[in-house]
Amino acid sequence: AQTVTQSQPEMSVQEAETVTLSCTYDTSESDYYLFWYKQPPSRQMILVIRQEAYKQQNATENRFSVNFQKAAKSFSLKISDSQLGDAAMYFCAYRSHNTDKLIFGTGTRLQVFP
Amino acid sequence: EPEVTQTPSHQVTQMGQEVILRCVPISNHLYFYWYRQILGQKVEFLVSFYNNEISEKSEIFDDQFSVERPDGSNFTLKIRSTKLEDSAMYFCASSDFMASGLQETQYFGPGTRLLVL
Numbered sequence: 001a002q003t004v005t006q007s008q009p010e011m012s013v014q015e016a017e018t019v020t021l022s023c024t025y026d027t028s029e030s031d032y033y034l035f036w037y038k039q040p041p042s043r044q045m046i047l048v049i050r051q052e053a054y055k056q057q058n059a060t061e062n063r064f065s066v067n068f069q070k071a072a073k074s075f076s077l078k079i080s081d082s083q084l085g086d087a088a089m090y091f092c093a094y095r096s097h098n099t100d101k102l103i104f105g106t107g108t109r110l111q112v113f114p
Numbered sequence: 115e116p117e118v119t120q121t122p123s124h125q126v127t128q129m130g131q132e133v134i135l136r137c138v139p140i141s142n143h144l145y146f147y148w149y150r151q152i153l154g155q156k157v158e159f160l161v162s163f164y165n166n167e168i169s170e171k172s173e174i175f176d177d178q179f180s181v182e183r184p185d186g187s188n189f190t191l192k193i194r195s196t197k198l199e200d201s202a203m204y205f206c207a208s209s210d211f212m213a214s215g216l217q218e219t220q221y222f223g224p225g226t227r228l229l230v231l
Contacts, residue, residue: 035219037222045207104157
């Protein structure tokens with residue numbers, strides 16, 4: 001069974017600095033999708049970024065980028081120029097190409113200090 | 115920008131009562147999902163729904179749960195006889211097809227916080 005592990009329960013960063021959130025996963029499949037979702041205090045899950053496993057190029061969305069290491073089964077999220085509004089719970093998620101369900105990690109709570 | 119909406123935002127119920135949680139998915143989406151998040155725990159998949167039938171369900175989704183798309187816009191989750199352990203945040207999500215025929219990214223609603231007393 002696939003699993004997603006986020007080993008950092010909490011992280012903090014100074015405003016305008018860069019922070020990297022870690023995620024590893026376990027799967028025997030070669031075709032899958034990886035996601036980072038943000039959950040602010042309002043509790044709504046917001047998609048941050050998505051990566052298809054067959055793509056070698058790392059996904060980027062403005063200040064958010066990933067470091068996807070398929071062989072190492074690692075999918076870290078880098079937030080550049082951190083802003084106060086980035087403070088939230090961040091969930092890494094995995095989805096196999098042949099299933100509907102997302103499998104989530106336990107989350108990393110990010111604090112951003114002014 | 116289109117959004118998934120959910121009602122109510124909060125629901126308090128007595129153990130043994132039936133609850134219906136409502137969701138309006140993004141209008142052109144074809145896949146619908148329910149997830150739950152017990153306080154302090156992981157978000158867990160419950161069920162997916164496509165073409166008016168359940169596509170996939172988890173072991174959590176037992177006979178106490180049912181889903182329905184009663185009209186062209188709403189998607190509901192019914193819990194027939196609530197238990198204390200059903201207290202959680204329930205998220206609805208929807209997705210579209212990619213050109214390849216695979217599902218697109220799942221977009222989540224704001225959630226319904228259910229408290230069973």
